[in-house]
Each structure stands twice: as C-alpha cells, then as structure tokens.
Amino acid sequence: GLKTQLDQVIEFLTSSIGQLKVVQTKYVEAKDSLNVLNKNNKGDKYVLVLNIIFSKMYVPGTLNDVEHVLVDVGTGYYVEKNVEDSKSFFKRKIDFLTKQIEKIQPALQEKHAMKQDVLVGPGGQKNLSILCLAWFSDCDCVRAG
Numbered sequence: 585g586l587k588t589q590l591d592q593v594i595e596f597l598t599s600s601i602g603q604l605k606v607v608q609t610k611y612v613e614a615k616d617s618l619n620v621l622n623k624n625n626k627g628d629k630y631v632l633v634l635n636i637i638f639s640k641m642y643v644p645g646t647l648n649d650v651e652h653v654l655v656d657v658g659t660g661y662y663v664e665k666n667v668e669d670s671k672s673f674f675k676r677k678i679d680f681l682t683k684q685i686e687k688i689q690p691a692l693q694e695k696h697a698m699k700q701d702v703l704v705g706p707g708g709q710k711n712l713s714i715l716c717l718a719w720f721s722d723c724d725c726v727r728a729g
Contacts, residue, residue: 590699597692601685608681615674618667621650 628647654662655670665673 587699587702590695590702594692594695594699597688597695601688601692604681604685604688608678608685611674611677611681615671615678618653618671618674621653621667623650626650 625647650667652664652666653670655665655673657663657673
C-alpha cells in the first residue's frame with residue numbers, strides 16, 4: 585500500500601544522500617591532500633597518488649613537480665592541472681554535491697511527514713485523500729469544496 589511505497593521512497597532517498605556524502609567526503613579528502621604539496625616536498629622519495637575511487641595510495645618515486653597534479657575527472661580520464669586549479673575543481677565538485685544533497689533532503693523530510701500522516705490512524709484518515717493527491721501528482725494540494 586501507500587506505507588510500503590513511502591518506505592521504499594524513504595529508503596531510496598536516504599541511500600542516495602548517503603552515497604552523495606561518501607563521494608563528497610572523497611573530494612574533500614582529495615582537496616585537503618593537495619595542501620601537502622609544497623617546495624619542501626620536492627625530491628621526496630615517495631609520491632602521494634590521489635585517486636577518488638580507490639582512496640590514497642603511496643608508490644615509490646621521486647616528486648619532481650610540486651606545482652602540478654593529475655586529476656581524475658571521471659570515466660578514466662586524467663587531466664594535468666596546477667594545484668590551485670585542482671583545488672578549485674574539487675571545490676566545485678563538493679559544492680555541486682552539497683546542492684544535490686540539499687535538494688534531496690526536503691523531499692526526504694516530506695516523505696517522512698507523509699508516512700507519519702499515514703500512520704496517524706483513524707483521526708488522520710480524513711487527510712489521506714489529500715496525502716494521496718500530493719503523492720501521485722507532485723503538485724500543491726488544494727482542498728476541493
């Protein structure tokens with residue numbers, strides 16, 4: 585019934601927010617990791633490799649350029665960017681994900697409220713037709729009459 589549908593939508597929205605937050609955290613970590621690149625690191629014997637999907641990995645090597653990094657821009661493509669442009673790229677990604685989370689949260693709260701209305705019982709049944717109208721039409725509900 586309606587409660588089951590609401591439960592499924594709530595589960596989906598909650599999962600979506602969780603996944604967006606995981607990706608957002610990876611971008612924050614990647615952006616913060618760029619702060620370790622400075623002239624004092626030049627010549628270091630180990631290089632920090634950033635990869636959003638697989639987290640951080642250290643590989644043997646020598647750090648010759650502390651001003652440029654390869655950034656995974658998705659679907660297996662890497663772009664060489666200077667550190668400031670890389671930080672800006674990560675900031676844009678973080679801001680985008682924040683906006684997406686902010687768009688989903690009100691919908692999740694609305695579905696929780698709708699579920700609560702369904703669970704209220706006999707006293708809340710008079711609002712069930714308005715609740716169903718809101719659920720199926722995604723429009724503002726106006727009581728007829």
